[in-house]
Amino acid sequence: MSIQPPYTVFECSYRYYISKRLMHEAHKHQDGWRLPAETLERVVIVSIQELFKDQGRLVEELQLGTQRVEAFRNLGSGVIRLKDLLVNGEHYAKRTLLQDIIERIDISPKAITVTLDTGKLTEVLNIRSSEGIKPLILTAPIQLQRRGVEAKLIIANPRSDRKVDPDLCKLIAQARCGFDLLAAGKSANLDQLSAQIGLHRNTLSRILPLAFLAPEIVGQIIVGKQPPELTVKTLKALNPLPFCWKEQQKLLEIQTQI
Secondary structure: OOOOOOOOOOOOOOEEEOOOOHHHHHHOOOOOEEEEEHHHHHHHHHHHHHHHHHHHHHHHHHHOOOOOHHHHHHHHHHHHHHHHHHOOOHHHHHHHHHHHHHEEEEOOEEEEEEEEEEHHHHHHHHOOOOOOOEEEEEEEEEEEEEEEEEEEEOOOOOOOOOOHHHHHHHHHHHHHHHHHHHHOOOOOOOHHHHHHOOOHHHHHHHHHHHOOHHHHHHHHHHHHHHOOOOOOHHHHHOOOOOOOOHHHHHHHOOOOOO
């Protein structure tokens, strides 16, 4: 599967990149893919951010070794500017930059390969490009798991993209604290417990079952390795929560090893 600007995107409440064969008569094709745009774009942006951290590679790939000191100064200031844009810039500005410098994106079940247009890249970095310079290729290892035509994308090495979600951790702590107070007889009912820990009674009734989450799920949340789709909203919406830990892991698509 290849993606080339302009990208094929469904503009609705959820955006997807889709295989061309699914654009027409999708029911006839079982081997096409539909990927959530947000996840794919995040992998691409992280890959480019990692490149900008490695200025030695940029100097080599852009063949700047024979250029003057001014080129290196421009490279440094340009990298800082683009890194800030990718982190703090508005969505439209980020998208415009990516469309300018990305030549193509190739997706296989094991990797995303981003091919950068080095001519465009040197332009936005405000440096002079050498003749005959080759495209710059970035590769991010991934796993694709099929759900019908939709695919779940798992970043195989997401260390730069992994964050502990404090809201998820707080939710689990509240559930366990509430259950412990009830089990120890320190709260007689949900109304009393609601007053003790400062949560609405209805909220408490939804989150208390989370005290029985499988240890593997809790462990991954604590170290920030939960799937991107596992959010506070997702956990609160689980009704009912399966009692079996293996069923919980299957439902939330949690791997058994951290």
